Amino acid sequence: MNKTLILIECKDEVGLVALISRVLANHNLNITAMREFVDETADRFFARIECSGNDFSEEELFTTLQSGLPQPAEVTINPNPEKRIMVLVTKEYHCLADILVRDLFNTLGGKVCCVAGNYDSLRPFTEKFDIPFHYVTHENKTKQEFEKELLQIAGSCQPDYIILAKFMRILSPEFVDQYKGRIINIHHSFLPAFVGASPYRQAFERGVKLIGATAHFVTSNLDEGPIIVQRIIPVNHTFGVSEMVKAGKEIEKAVLSRAMQLVFEDRVFITGNKTIIFE
Numbered sequence: 001m002n003k004t005l006i007l008i009e010c011k012d013e014v015g016l017v018a019l020i021s022r023v024l025a026n027h028n029l030n031i032t033a034m035r036e037f038v039d040e041t042a043d044r045f046f047a048r049i050e051c052s053g054n055d056f057s058e059e060e061l062f063t064t065l066q067s068g069l070p071q072p073a074e075v076t077i078n079p080n081p082e083k084r085i086m087v088l089v090t091k092e093y094h095c096l097a098d099i100l101v102r103d104l105f106n107t108l109g110g111k112v113c114c115v116a117g118n119y120d121s122l123r124p125f126t127e128k129f130d131i132p133f134h135y136v137t138h139e140n141k142t143k144q145e146f147e148k149e150l151l152q153i154a155g156s157c158q159p160d161y162i163i164l165a166k167f168m169r170i171l172s173p174e175f176v177d178q179y180k181g182r183i184i185n186i187h188h189s190f191l192p193a194f195v196g197a198s199p200y201r202q203a204f205e206r207g208v209k210l211i212g213a214t215a216h217f218v219t220s221n222l223d224e225g226p227i228i229v230q231r232i233i234p235v236n237h238t239f240g241v242s243e244m245v246k247a248g249k250e251i252e253k254a255v256l257s258r259a260m261q262l263v264f265e266d267r268v269f270i271t272g273n274k275t276i277i278f279e
Contacts, residue, residue, distance in 0.1 A: 002054040004029060007266055008047040008065070010073035012038050016045050023064050024049070027056040035278035039271045046269045048278045076266075083110035083264045086159035088150070088167035089117040095165035095186055096122060098253040099260075100129045109264035113157040116150060118169055138169060147175045154179075161263065164218065165256070173220035181270050183218035184228070184263065186256040188248055204241045211235050211244055213252040215259030217270065226275045228259040228268060 008020065017036060024031060029051040036047040058077055065075045085108070089096050096115065102108040115126045116134040126133040136149045146169075154162065164185040176183060212232035219225035233251055235244060262268050262277055269276040 002052070003032075004051040004053065004058075005078055005266065006047075006049040006051065006065075007076040007079065007269075008045070008049070008069065008073070009269060010045050011070040012040075012043050012045040013070040016047075016069070019068060020047065020049070020065070023061070023068060024051060027053075027061045027064070029053040029056060029061075037276050037278075039276070042271055044271060046271070046276050048267065079266050080160065083160040084113045084158060085110045085260075086154055086157050086162045087112060087115045087165050088162060088169075089115060089122050089165050090168040091119050091121055092166040092249075093122055093125060094249045095253055095256055096126070098257060099163065099165060100126065100131065102257070103131075104129055109261055110161070113159060114153065116153050118146075118167075143172055147172060151175065151178065161260075163256070163260065166252075170222060171218065176218055176220050181217060184256075184259060185216055185218050185223075185225070186252050186259075187214045187216065187223055188252055201241050204239070204244055207237075209234060209236065211248055211251070213248065213255040215255045217275075219273075224273070226270050226273050228262060228275055228277070229255050231255050231258075 006024075010016070017034075021031065030053055031049060032052050033050040034047065035049075036045065038045050062075055062077050066073060069075070085099075087096060087099060099108065099112065103110075103112045112131050114132045114134060115122070116136055117123070118136055118138045120135040123133040123135065134153045136146065136153070138146045160182065162179055162183045164183065166186065166188075171183070210232045212230060214227055215229045216223070216227045217225040231251055231254065233247060235247065239247070262279065267278045269278075
């Protein structure tokens with residue numbers, strides 16, 4: 001029996017769960033899993049519904065739900081299960097390596113269509129996986145010229161999501177707006193602490209006992225986008241900067257991987273500057 005995934009975001013209203021259940025039953029769909037949440041501040045209802053059944057018209061179901069829900073409403077039925085991914089890198093390889101290995105063994109939940117970097121050093125490694133690598137230097141260019149080249153590559157790749165895998169360039173609001181809600185960054189600290197450059201040195205100098213990593217959606221406000229996943233690990237006085245960096249790289253990979261899994265499985269909704277995650 002076919003599986004159907006339905007994502008709903010709409011204005012909140014009394015009786016929504018009953019309404020949705022009735023519509024699905026009328027289309028011969030059986031709910032096998034349903035998670036819902038109301039953001040009372042924004043007066044918005046969110047739901048992720050898994051159904052079984054194959055005797056229904058997807059177009060008719062969409063029309064019935066879209067027109068029957070309180071507006072404004074967004075309904076998605078069976079989103080693409082294998083997202084196309086563009087990865088942006090600079091020089092650090094650990095997050096890219098984790099992504100490419102998962103891609104090779106089909107455990108990423110998506111497919112890497114290309115990698116682009118503002119240095120050429122990760123080209124040989126990327127090409128070992130038969131993934132196209134695009135070198136776009138930022139030197140002797142304006143930000144606009146640099147980003148224009150990136151956008152041209154993205155245009156040919158047509159990614160569902162852009163992953164900043166230790167990409168150490170700040171993207172302009174104009175670039176971010178073109179992929180709003182579709183750019184994911186891994187930040188090497190537990191936000192909002194230690195934003196910007198050299199977070200592990202900042203942490204070392206502060207004498208912290210915990211370090212962490214944060215995966216978040218990118219917005220025009222640096223390192224302030226909706227957070228998807230955060231994790232921390234303990235450290236102590238024996239950890240120098242290099243030990244913190246080594247430990248940090250491991251948690252960065254884990255956090256980014258989990259964030260991508262949640263997003264690619266369509267478990268993440270954005271509401272304002274927060275996320276709703278149906279794990």
